[in-house]
Ligand code: SF4
């Protein structure tokens with residue numbers, strides 16, 4: 001409660017007051033679209049937040065259950081005529097909830113897991129590079145290199161997704177890039193930021209930045225939009241300084257290689273569609289690059305209605321997989337329906353979590369649809385895997 005005492009006069013409160021309760025955001029919100037409950041909508045969550053600041057309700061777990069039942073996809077911000085910065089507000093709110101120990105159990109456990117294991121799976125972090133052994137790809141660990149490949153937890157440890165790491169490594173080798181893995185990569189910490197655990201997030205940021213800067217690399221590439229968001233935007237914010245390296249998503253690197261003629265990729269005959277990961281498309285604004293890559297290999301590219309800045313979430317963001325896995329699955333099912341409507345045989349994404357969510361939804365629906373990551377698709381077309 002203490003933290004809220006001064007907040008009614010703060011900029012944070014002014015941000016909350018911008019909401020005029022018009023409801024234009026409701027239909028863009030995946031959790032509201034599935035549940036139809038006001039408290040699980042952007043407007044409802046803002047109302048609950050304001051009620052806590054006004055001390056009309058307590059900071060408590062039952063409120064947190066609504067506040068964390070949000071994928072932090074930011075689609076409501078696109079729809080909002082009052083320019084409410086919903087996710088900025090929620091990051092601060094979640095910090096306050098975390099300080100008051102009022103977060104859902106799943107989120108609390110995830111923070112403990114990352115603090116202890118340095119990854120989201122409570123795995124031994126020294127086994128983080130085992131995907132190199134499993135896939136048989138060459139992946140260097142050097143003292144110095146021009147580029148660092150930051151792999152991320154999901155890609156490092158999840159069996160099906162390790163193919164993305166194999167694809168990225170094999171393409172970097174194919175073009176002759178001077179690249180390296182980090183000697184000791186930790187979780188990027190984005191889940192900590194999402195929970196509100198700012199102190200822990202800062203520790204992780206300090207470690208990963210030190211590891212990267214020791215290599216002297218000027219570029220860091222990742223296939224995970226969550227890692228890219230952490231490294232590019234959230235690390236400079238939490239560390240309060242500019243970093244000495246550029247952060248790129250692998251779809252941007254592919255786009256650059258194709259433009260420079262470094263990759264000659266055989267055409268792909270199947271009808272394909274693309275799912276924009278929220279953190280990549282809406283939040284980081286990387287919308288055209290993956291499309292240029294796909295169009296360079298496909299004459300049968302079809303778009304879903306909800307795309308680009310207005311792309312619909314896969315249900316995998318905002319810690320929803322650990323706070324409400326059923327809701328996360330229902331959102332993935334809904335997104336899959338939208339993608340099926342395009343008539344595509346192959347769904348391409350550019351995020352390990354979207355890949356998992358959509359591939360699982362495809363299995364639940366028993367649909368003969370292929371879900372593939374953009375890096376995997378290109379590596380396969382090049383005959384590298
Ligand atoms: S961030 Fe996404 S899930 Fe959260 S309230 Fe906004 S639209 Fe809904």
Ligand code: SF4
Pocket residue numbers: 018019020021022023024025026042043046076079080081082083084086
């Ligand atoms: S659209 Fe904006 S102003 Fe309207 S209810 Fe949603 S957040 Fe509030």
